[in-house]
Amino acid sequence: MQIEISEFGRADAAASGPAQPVHAGTRLFRAADRGIARATEAAAALLVLAEVALLGTSTASRYLFAHPFAWSDELAAILFLWLAMLGAVIALRRGEHMRLTAFIRGLSPERRAWLDALALMLVAALLLGLVMPSLEHYEERVVGLTPVLQVSEGWRSAAMLVGAGLMLLTAIDRLIQHATWIQIGAALAAVAAAYGLLLWLAPWFEDLGNGSLAIFFVLFVIAAMAIGMPIAFAFLVGTVCYIAFSTTIPLSIVPSRMEEGMSHLILLAVPLFVLLGALMEISGLAQGMIAFLVSLIGHRRGGLQYVLLGAMYLVSGISGAKAADMAAVAPALFPEMKKRGNHEGDLTSLLSASAVMSETIPPSIVLITVGSVTGVSIAALFTGGLMPALVGMLALCAVVWWQSRGEDLASARRFTWGEKGRLLLVALPGLGLPVVIRTAVVEGVATATEVSTIGVVYAVLVGVFVYRRFEWRRVYPVLVDTASLSGAILLVVGAATAIAWALTQSGFSQQLVALMGLVPGGQAGFLVVSALAFIVLGSVLEGVPAIVLFGPLLFPIARQMGVNEVHYAMIAVFAMGFGLFTPPFGVGFYLACAIGRVSPDVAIKRAWPHLAALFVALMLITLIPWISIGFL
Template sequence: MKATAHAAAVAGGPAIQPVSALARAARAVDRAVTHAVEFMAACALVAEVVILGWSTTARYVFGDPLAWSDELATMVFLWLAMLGSVIALRRGEHMRLTAFVRGLSPEARGWLDAIGMTLVSFVLIALIPASIDRFHEVNDGLSPVLQINEGYRSAATIAGCVLMLVTALTSLLRVANLRQVAGAVVLVAVALAVLLRFAEVIEDLGNANLLIFFVGFVAFSIVIGMPIAFAFLVGTVGFIAFATSIPTSIVPSRMEEGMSHLILLAVPLFILLGAFIELAGLARTMIAFLVSLIGHFRGGLQYVLLGAMYLVSGISGAKAADMAAIAPTLFPEMVKRGNREGDLTSLLSASAVMSETIPPSIVLITVGSVTGVSIAALFTGGLMPAVVGMIALSAVVFRQTRSEDVSQAPRFSWKERGRLFLIAIPGLGLPIVIRSAVVEGVATATEVSTIGIIYTVVIGVLVYRQFDWRRVYPILVETASLSGAILLVVGAATAMAWALTQSGFSRQLVELMSIVPGGKIGFLLISALAFIILGSVLEGVPAIVLFGPLLFPIAIAMGVHPVHYAIVAVFAMGFGLFTPPFGVGFYLACAIGRVSPDVAIKSVWPHLAALLVALLLITLIPWISIGFL
C-alpha cells in the first residue's frame, strides 16, 4: 500500500528558483537522472513481463521450459526493486507512519523531517561501502545456468544506495531550512560518536542491546515519520556495526536475498495488472452490471461496493488502488440516496479489510515467500474468510439502510441486465482466469500475473477499445515506484529478521509463545491481537516478513495449520491497518472518499465491530480457512 507522500510535509511552500547558472545546471542534471532512472525501471518492468510471459508460453504451450528464465528474471528483478526504491524516495512514496507527526506545527515537522532524512542519509552512507564489499565477495562467481558474473546482480544494490543517497540529500535541503539541517546533522553525529565510544560496553550487554537498536532506534525512527524501510535499516545496521563483530556486508547480502525472491516478482506484476484493469475499463463494466442487479434495493449500492471489492481486490497490490477504482463510481449516487458520507467512507475502509485475504493478495504471496506455505493453498484458503467478512459487513449495511429512499433509483429490465452482463463478462472472467490458472497448476503465482496483463491489454484494445497507450509509460513508472517501496521494506525486514535470529531472540520468542495459557486457542488469540497491533504500525508486508519466520514454526509446532494461521495473521493485520487512530489505511479511505477523518471516525465502529466478530470466527473455526484445501 502507498504511504503518505513525504513531499506533503512541505506542500504549499515557496518554490525554489534557480539563482545562478550552477543552480540551473544542478537542476538539469537532477531532472536528467530522474528521467534516466524512471526509464530504466520501466524497461526492467517490461522485461520481466516478457521473460515470464515467454517462459509460461514455452513451458505450457510448447512443452519446452526455459531453464534460464528464472535466473534472468531474479537478476532483472533486483535492479527493478532498487531503481523503484530510488523513484519512491524521490516521490516521497515509501511507507511511513504519520499518526504521531500529523498534527504538529510546520516548524516541528521541519525539525523531525530533517532528523529523519539525515538518518536516511547516514544509513545509506554506511550501506554503500558494505554493498561494495558484498560486490567484491560475489564478483568472481558465475550464475548456475546463464554463467553471468554475479557482480552484475549485486551492483544493483550499490547503484540503488548511491542514487538514494543523492535523492536523500536533495530532499533534506528541500524539507528543512539550513538551521534545521545543521542541527539534525550535529544531533546524529553526536549519537554516532556516543555509540562508537561505548561500542564495547554495548556489545557486552548481550540481548539487552536489542532494546537499544530494535526497540529504541527503530521505534524512534518510525514515530518521527521516517520511512519504515529505513527505520528497520537504522536498527539493523546499528546493531551489526556497534553490537556485533559481524561485517556490515551481511546487511546488503540479506537485503538482496529478501528482495529478489522469485515469488515476490508477483508484486510489481500484479500492481501493473491492477492499473491496466482500470485503464482498460474492466472495473467499470463489472460495477455497472452489479448496479443493474441490486442497485435499486435498500443498501443496494453498498452491497455493490462490497461485491466489487471482492472481485477486484488484491489484483492491484495496493488497497488505495482498489478503493480508488470503486468509490468514485458509487459514492455520488449513494449520497443522493441520503447516505451519510462518514458511513460510506467507513464501509469503504472496512471492505478493504474484508478483502485482505482474497487472492491474488500481495500479502498472501509474501507469506508464501517467507514461510514456504503453498501459494495455491493460501489462495484457496483466503476466499471463504473474505465471504465471512462480507456477510458481517452486509449485516451492518442492512441495519443502516432500513430507511434509505430508493424511490428514484433506476430499475433495469432483464434485457438491459443481460446486455450489461455480456459487456462485463471479460471483466468478470479475469479473477476466475487468474485464480484457476494458479490452482490448476497452469502457471505459478508469479507467472499468472503476465497472463492477466496480456488478457487485460487484449480486452482493452480489441473489446472495450479504450486502452490509452499514452498512459502506459506513467503507469510503468508508478508501478516501479510502489513496488520499490514495498520491496525495500521486504529487504530491510529480511535483514532485520536475520539479525534478530542471530541474536537468539527467535528462540526466546518460541519459548515465550509456547507457554501462552489456553494452548492452541490461546496462542491463536494472542497472535491475532499481536498482528492487529503490528498491522496498525507496520502494515502487512513488513510485519509478515519480520515476524512470519519467527511465529509460523511455533504455530506448526502447536498443531495449527499453516494456512489457517496465515489467514488469521493477514486478516488481523488488515484490521489493524484500517483501524484509527494509527491505521494509515483508514486515512487513505478518507482521502479517497474526500471525507474528513474527524467525520468518518464517528461512523467506523459498527463496521469494525462486525469485522472483529468475523476475525474471531475465522480464528476459532479452522474450517473457514482450510475446509476447501
C-alpha cells in the same frame, strides 16, 4: 501503499522559510539530478516490460510447447533485483515509501519541516554508511558465476550498490530542495552527535548482549518511524546500528541479507500484479463489473453498499495497493449513495472495512509475501483466502442491512432485463479475469508469478479489441508507477529480512518460541493472542513489513503448536488488515477518508459498527479452522 498525502521531505514553502538563492552549483546539481531521475524511470519502465515479456514467453514455451527456458528464472531474478532497487530510488524521489504518520499528523507545518529534514538526513547518513558495505558485498560476489547463465554474480549484487548510491544522491537532493540551510545544519549536527554517542557507548552495547536488541530494534526503530522516516529505512537504522555498535559482524551482511530477501522469484508477482491492477483501470474492466453489479441490486435498500462490497471482493488484491482498489470503486458509487441519504461517515467507514474484508482475497500481495517468507504453498493460500473474506463480507452485510432500513429509494433506477443482459456482456471480460487468474494457479497451469503475465496480456487485449478504450499514452506513467510502488514494497521486504536475520542469529527467535509456548489456553489461546498481536502489528507496520519481519519467527511456533499453516496465514493477514484500517493508529483508515473526501473526525464516529462486525468475523476465522482450510 503510500498513506501520507503530502510527499516525504516536501515541506510547505511557508514552513521552510524564505526562498533561498539558487547558486550555479546548485543549479548544476539539480540538472544532473533531473537527468538521473529520467534515466532511472526509463530504465525501471523497461525492466517492467522485460519481466512481462520474459515470463510470458517462458510460460507459453513451457505450457504450449513443453520446452521451458532453463535460464529464464535466473535472468528474471537478476532483472527483478534491479527493478526493485531502481523502483526504491523512484519512490524516494516521489515520497512514496511507506511511513507511519500517526505521531506527526497533528504537528504544525513548521515542526513537520524540521522533522522531515532530520528524517531525510538520517536516510542520507544511513545510505552513506551502506555504500562501502555494498561495494564490499559486490566484490565478494563478482568472482562467482550463476549456475545456468554462467555470468558473474556481480550483475545481481551491483543492483544493491547502484541503488544505494542513487538513493543517497536523491536524499541529498531532497534536502537541498525542501529544507533550509539552517534545518540541514541542525539535522547534520544532530546525526553527527548521535553517531559519536553510539561510538562511545559501543563497548557497553557489546557487554549488554541481547539486551541491546530492545534498544536498537524497539527504541531506535520506533523513534525513527515516529519522526516520519520511511519504514524500510527505519528498519535499516535498527539493523545497521545493532551490527555496527553491538557486534563484530561486518556491515556487508546487511546488503547481502537484503539481496537475499528481495531475490525470491515469487515476489516478482508484486510488480506484475500492480501493473495488472493499473491496466484493469485503463482498459475499463473494473468499471464494467461495477456497472453490472449496480444493475442487479442497486435499486434495493443498501443495494449500492452491497455493490461496493461485491466490487471490492472481485477486484481486490489484483492491484497490489488498497488505495487503487478503493479508488477504483468509491468514486463510481459514493455520489448516488449520498443522494439516497446515506451518511458520508458511514460510507467511508464501509469503504475502509471493505478493504479489511478483502485482505485475504487472491492474488493478494500479502498472501504472496507470506508464501515467500514462510514456504507455505501459494496455491493453498489462494484457495484458502476466499472463504475468510466471504465471512468478513457477510458480517459487513449484516451491518449494511441494519443501517439501510430507512434508505430513500426515490432516485434509485431499476434496470430492465435487457439492460442487465447488455451490462452482463460488457462485464463478462472483467468477471472472467479473477476466475482465469485463480484457476490457472490452483490447477498448476502457471505459478503465482507467471499467472500475472497472463492477466496483463488479457487486460491489454480486452482493452484494445473488446472495449476499444485502451489509452496507450498512459502506459509509460503506469510502468513508472508500478516500479515505484514495487520498489517501496520490496525495500521493506529487504530491510525486514535483514532485521529477521539479526534477530535469529542473536537467539531471540528461540526465546520467542519459549515465551509463546507459555500462553495459556493451548492452541486456541495461542491463536487468539496471535490475532491480537497481528492487529497491533498491522496498525503500526502494515501487512508486508509485519509479515516479513515476524512471519519467520511465528510460523514455526504455529507448526509446533499443531496449527495448519494456511489457517494461521489467514488469521495473520486478516488481523493485520484489521489493524491497518482501525483508527486512531491504522493509517489505512485515513487513506479511505482521503479517497472518500470525508474528515477523519466525521468518519471515526461511524466506524465502530463495521469494526465490531469484522472483529466477530476475525474471531470466527481464528477459532474455526474449516473456514480457512475446508476447501484445500
